[in-house]
Amino acid sequence: MKQLTRALSDSGQRGSSSTANLVTPTFSGPGRQTMNTFQNAGSAGVRDLPPYRSMLVVDMKDYSGAPGRQHGHLNALIPEIMQSAFTRCGLEELWAETTFADSTGDGYAIGLPAERLPFLLNPYLGALQAELAGRSQMLAAAGFEPIRMRVSVTVGPVTDSGQGSVSDGAGDARVELHRLLDSKPVRDLLARSGDITRVAAIVSSRAYEDAVAAGYSDEPKDLYVEAPVQVKSYQGRAYLRVPVPSGELLTHGFGKPADGSTATATTPAEPGPAEAAPPAVQVxxxxxxxxxxxxxxxxxxxxxxxxxxxxxxxxxxxxxxxxxxxxxxxx
Structure with a gap:
């Protein structure tokens, strides 16, 4: 027996160089997997990426203009509307898969497994538009102004403890989600359209490429309009989407700012030395x-x-x- 114990001990010591530094945390819940994290002196500062999540946040237009006594009702109503929109398009089970959910007062943010990203674009944006339109008469009867929403969608790595921690959903991708929501291009969409337009969305370049351009959202790419975005220190390009456009969006398009100035489209690259410039068109x-x-x-x-x-x-x-x-x- 002593010999067997000694043999097992020796075997463990010989294998320690390959296994002693292997830490295996376990995460539970939808979209969570067991991960192996290696730790040794040569990679002391290296960390695993947090899990990728698809994310959506909404913000109610003119929330601050509503009477203060309505704010509490609106805070509860916004996530209820979002959940009802999932049910409306037959995706009610996705609400149960949320990996984080945060109220922003005049809005609400959720995270889902990354593979759910295409569904946040199609059919969800159209379903949210329909849900808001369908509630208009009831809200008016209760003394509420029509609810119109800006929506931002992105995908990327964010923290996820698997325990519903307040720190879940943090990271650069989450910052991008809210910077896009606050950007001028998507704000202008609601400012330049009528009440019939309930939803104006902005989609990060990464989300567009992964879900729309790759065909997973099963919708024409022409439904999205590329636009430059600059908010605080964030600068990039994103894509605008309006399920039901109206007003100036129909007469002037998505890219013309509310101040009436002409939008600038992407400038084509200059031809290289080996390329002949295309013939000019005289106008x-x-x-x-x-x-x-x-x-x-x-x-x-x-x-x-x-x-x-x-x-x-x-x-x-x-x-x-x-x-x-x-x-x-x-x-």
Missing amino acids: TDNTRYRRGGVGSIGTSTGPIITDSSGPTHLGTGHLYLDGRSDRETPQ
Whole structure:
């Protein structure tokens, strides 16, 4: 017996160099897995990435304009509306999979397993629009103004203890989620549309590429409009999505700011030394001889209607953003 004990002890010592530094924490719950974390002197400062999560946050427009006595009702109503929208589109089980849920007072943020990202775009955004529209009469009868929401969606690594900790859902991806929500492009969408437009969404570039461009959300890419975003120290590009556009969004497109200035579309890269520049398209600009009138200019890509506020391209090109050069062609 002593010999067997000694043999097992010797075997453990020989194997200690490969296993002693292996720590195996276990996480439970939806989307959580057992992870192996290696710790040794050569990687003392290296840490595992937190788990990837798809995230969505909503913010109610003009919340502060509602009477203070309604704020408590609205705080409870916002997550109820979000949950009902999941039920409306047949995804009620997703609400039970949330890995974190936080109230922001005038909004609410949730995290889901990363693989659920496509469903947050389609069908959820349309279902949220329908849910808000369906509640309009009831809210009006109770003395509430129509509820309209900005929505932000992204995906990335955030903390997740598996225990519902207040620190769950933290990380750079979470910061991006809220920076996008506060950005001017998505705020302008609601400012320039009527009450019939209940939802205006902004989607991070990563979420768009992973879910929309890759085809997982099963919807046309043309439903999304690329826009530059700069909020505080955050700067990047994102994609705008409005399930039911109205007002100026229909007459001027998504990319024209509320102050009336012309939006700038992405500038095409200059051709390299080995590339020949495409032939220029000659266009006669007659707008300087007219002020306030409406006319047309023919180009190789289609007609352009011009007035005192600038040209509007009716030929091939981007569906929403103004200001592309005549020779720019959608990819």
